[in-house]
Structure formats: C-alpha cells, structure tokens
Amino acid sequence: MQFRTVLTMSLCVTLAACGGNTEPPPAVSSTNFSDTLRTALETASEGDVIDIPTGTFEFKRSLTLNTDGVTIRGAGMDKSILSFKGQIAGAEGLAVNASNFTIEDLAIQDTIGDALKVNEGSNIVIRRVRTEWTRGPNVNNGAYGIYPVQTTHTLIEDSVAIGASDAGIYVGQSQHVVVRNNRAEFNVAGIEIENTVHADVYGNTATNNTGGILVFNMPQIPLRGHSTRVYNNDIISNNTKNFAAPGTAVSGVPAGAGIVINSNDRVEVFENRISNNNTANILVSSYFSVNYAGQRELATEFDPYPEEIFIYDNEFSGGGSIPGRDELVRVRDSVYGVDGALPDIIWDGIVNPNKAADLAVICVDNGSAEVLNVDTENQFANPRVNMDNHNCTMDKLPPVVLGGR
C-alpha cells in the first residue's frame, strides 16, 4: 500500500492529466455513506448542507436532487470522490433540478452518461468540482462533465473537467454565466458555451482537448445565444483526435482548434494566450460549414451566421501547421506551402446574403494576426486574406454581473 501510494504520486508529477496530486483517498468504498448521501438528497430541505467526507463512494445508479437551496460540500476534489464506475442505471451521475444550489470540493468520476447535470434553476455555483473519466479520451465516456442547462446566474469556478466525449464544461441555454479559473483537458470540447446569453469565460486553461473553447448556437432552441466574452485564458495545444460520437455537433470540430465560434453573435475574444493549436488558434464559422449536419434548410428564425466578432490583444504563437481536416490541409498547401501554417484566425467566409456586403463580421485589432477566409462556400476555391475587411472595432461588452447571492 505504501509502495502504491508513492508510485501514484510520482506518476502524478509527470502526468498533466492526473486528477490529484495530494494523497489519494482510501480505495475502500463505503456503501453505507453512498446510501446516506442518496437519502440526504431525496429528503433534503431548503438550507441543508450535505457534507461528503473523504473517501471514494460508489454508485450503481444516478443521484437526483430536486430541492432548492441545498449545498453539497466535499473535502476536496481529490478527496471526496463519487465513483460511478459500476453504474448500470441513470443517464447522469448527479442530476439537479433546483435553484440556489451550490456544489463544491468533490469529484464525480466515470459516469455512464453526463457527470453533473443541472437542469433549470437560478443561482447555481459549481466550485472546485472535478468531473473525470479516468480511462482518458474514449468515445464511450459520458458526453458532458459539468453541464448546466437552462440556468440563470451560474458560476463555475476553480473546477476541473477531464475526458468528456462531448464537452468538459458545457453551458447550454443559460443566461448570466461566469466560467472562470477552470481547467479542461482531454475532452472533445474543453469549454462550450451554447445558446447562452451573457457569458464571461476567463482565467481558464484549456489544453489537450480537440477544441479548447467553443461558443456555439444550435437551431431548434428558443434561446438564441449572444454576448460572450472569452478573455485571459490559456488555450494551448488542443490537438487531441476528435473522439466524439458521430452525429453530435462537436464531432465536426477538427483536432487542433483553439477557439471555435459557430453561428454565434457578439463574441469578444481578448487578452488570451493561444498557442500551438494545430488547425488554427481561432476558427469562426457559420452553421453551414461545420460538418455535423450539412443541412441548408433551417427554420427561418435560426440565424446561422456568426456576426459581431471582436478579436483583440491576444498573444498568439504557433498553431495552424497540421490542419485537422483535409480541405484545410489543401488550403494550407495552396496558400502557404506544405511547410507553412494557417494564420491565427480562419473563417469560413459565409455571410448573410441579405446583409450589406461590406458588413464587418469579424473585427480584429491584434497586431500581426491575420484572418484567412477559406472560402467554404465555393469549395475552398479562393482562400484569401484581406485584413481591410477586419480593420474595424466594436463596442465592448459589459462584464457579466451575477445576481442573487
């Protein structure tokens, strides 16, 4: 046992993916506490604080909380571990349908589906929580790690998300969201903001994902997302082969994507350190060019075009040298040569035909960084850089203010 502990610790020093670097909790599971926790969740009253002690606790079926105003608090994300390795029922680890909810200092591991799903509710705090699939990237891992959907006033901070087969941190259909100081790695999408209004994403590290930080809009959803700020993040070497299930939105994300903005509006990207993402450090695209559905017939109310994208004062380095899609490799070869690299920002170039031709879709004020229009609409026939089209500025978005607590 002593030997094993020492070995684990020495491995953790060298492996970035290692979840914990403090003493591992006892491997012995306490079935008793697993039952205690389930009972506490099922019988909770508003104001309850449910403490999770140090230890690894195993569950065969999902946990559900429906009571407002509950706090779940562990002893640390590497100490209090809810393990779903043997899960045989339920589509997530912990499902929360409640407001004024706080969860902190614990880990949810190896769930069969999503790890932590919060469906509707306001004033949601997810702090120092780790969600992880311990076998590493695998298509059979659950889709989402930390997954609030249809929430308002949501804070996700100081958390860690590893190994999700879709997005490590996925905020869907929510309003007033702060995602800060988290680490997302070895997911298909590190952090994804989708159909969400007013999100601030800052201080995060996204590395070794397929795509680092995604800002998306999907059709058939009442809430159309806009107004997201992505700033002061480290978005480094997101080059992991895409391991998402085919058919999912993120399965179309090419490996080596730093930031991907798709069909979303009013997105501000600034003061990030974005490096060595092998397709491009930033990709901007319409719904049409991401290969997930290929459909052009969309509900009239859906706006598939990204607009009002403002990119400034980022530190770029490396990237673009091994594009993750064949068409982009050919573009790179034809414009920059086989030993060249795509520029920091690539764009599918598809704009709303009903709007003025000179409408600024992407404004860039970022030193020597260039935008390559890859001309997706014409089968990549005429890829080109014209920075005059991007020499513009936009009003900056105000910070997100979280209400409630």
Added chain:
Amino acid sequence: MYDLNSALFTDYALKLRTIHLPQHSSGRYQPFAAFDLPTGTVISKTFFYQTDTNGNIKLDGVWNGDPSELGSESTRLIETRLLIKQEHGWDALPYVWHGEDADLAITGALLSLPVAPDRRINYLVPSRNQCAGCHATNHSNGEILPIGIKARHLNRKNPVTHQSQLLEWQNRGWLSHIPKLTEIPRNAPLDGSGELAHRARSYLDINCGHCHSTTGAADTSGLFLDYRPHDAASLGVCKPPIAAGKGTGGHLYSIVPGKANESILSFRMKSEDPASMMPELGRSLSHTQGAKLIDEWIDSLTGQCR
C-alpha cells in the same frame, strides 16, 4: 381499477392500476391535461410479473385484469407507486415488495430479477425525486401531476367490467364536465388496428411526452413528442440533435423520413445503454413491439433531409 389505451413500457412488467377518490368528492374533466382531482385521491400502480416454476419472471406475460392473480404463487410483486393528492399537491411514493409486504423506499431500489437460469435484468425502482423526473410535467415549477389520468389515455373500456371507464367514473360522481364520448380524444392501443401515425403518436405520447413537451424536463432538446399538434421539425423530422452525446448512434437527425435505421429516435428506443437510451430511466430492456411500431411509422414517412 382502470387501464390505459397505450402504456409506459417498464421492462415488460404487468401493471395493476387503481384510483380512489374520497367519498362525496369529485374531479373535473380536462380535454388535454391531467384531470383535476380532489385532495385525498390515491392513485396506485403495482408492477408485477408472472413467474415460472423456478421463480424466473416472464417477460411475455399476459394478464386478463383479474386482481386475484396478484396473490397467486405464479406472480411476483415488484413495486407499487402511489400518487397521493395532499392539500399542497401530489406526493409520489415508491414502495418495494418483499414477499407479502411492501415497504416505503424513498431512495428507490435497484433489483436484480431472474429471467432465466443464466440471465437476470436490472430493474430500477425510481426514487421519489426520480418519480418527479417524469411526473413534474412542468419542469419549471416542479409540480408533480398524474400522467395517465387524462382523457385520451382513459377513454376506453374497463378491462374487468368492459364498460366505458370515463362513463363509469362519471356515474360514480368522480368526474364533472365530461363532454359527449364522441368528443373525447382517444389514444390508440399499441397493438390495435388503428391508423399507423395515430398509434405511433399515442405510443410516443405516453412514453416520451411527459418530458418531451414544451414545458417538460427535455424541452432543452427542442424535440416534442406529446400529442399536441407540433410541426414536423419539433417532432424530430430532419432535426439535428442538441446534446445527445453518443445517443445519436452516429446519426444526424432524430427522424429521417423513410429511414428508421438512420433515425436517432429509433436508435435510442432500441438502445439498452443507459447513456444512449430513451427513456433515460424506467427500463433496462428495449421494447420490441414499441420500437417496431416507431420504425414502421418512420419508414412510412416521406420526404428528404437536405
């Protein structure tokens, strides 16, 4: 005791359904929503299987509606779910049977039931919160409501008396404001000879519609399967998934007209993987008959996804 036209699939369990209203009280008919029922109403649903001589449960049991069979040796009682109308609203309470007694099981249970000498199934008794997962049909306010106690599900003959259930309820004084029987909607039984689309929509309504409605927990998906008049895209036709994960089965759309084998809906109904299957809870097996009906319906649809 009552029965439904088309029922929720629960690993081929047989179900005894009862409803009791307090004396001299009455509920009110609703054309689409669950009936308004008085405080003190108790609805029960008992899940049971017929068994063979070795105690293995039968997945192909047929029950004629005779309640005395539930006490026989060739029957295994599994669980009883109660919905009780209190002053503050409905409470959902799961009970698990141990021989002849049933105990309250707020946290639910995971049972391993023998189907054959070398085969068992994992049968999930939902916890109280998981009951709300289906019965909070308005997920925003979380209020628990009955699902089956609706005109279109109940508009049929009682399995024992062979009289119209709704007329029986009316004659007992249990239900007011009932229109003429001909004006009451009626869902189709799974195995009836009714129109294919009607049978398919009826099946999706009772199996999926409590979450997949514009107010349900699955409104996040934009896929609506309750029996309201939804447009084709909301029903899934050529609709890309939102957050299905590997539940896509590698497919691009919920429904590809004419191609059940390329449709996510069919894939998820046939899946027995908890991360992919639909519904998410309440079954560990795929419903062969139900999946076949939906396949036939999708295969009958025309059109193309572009």
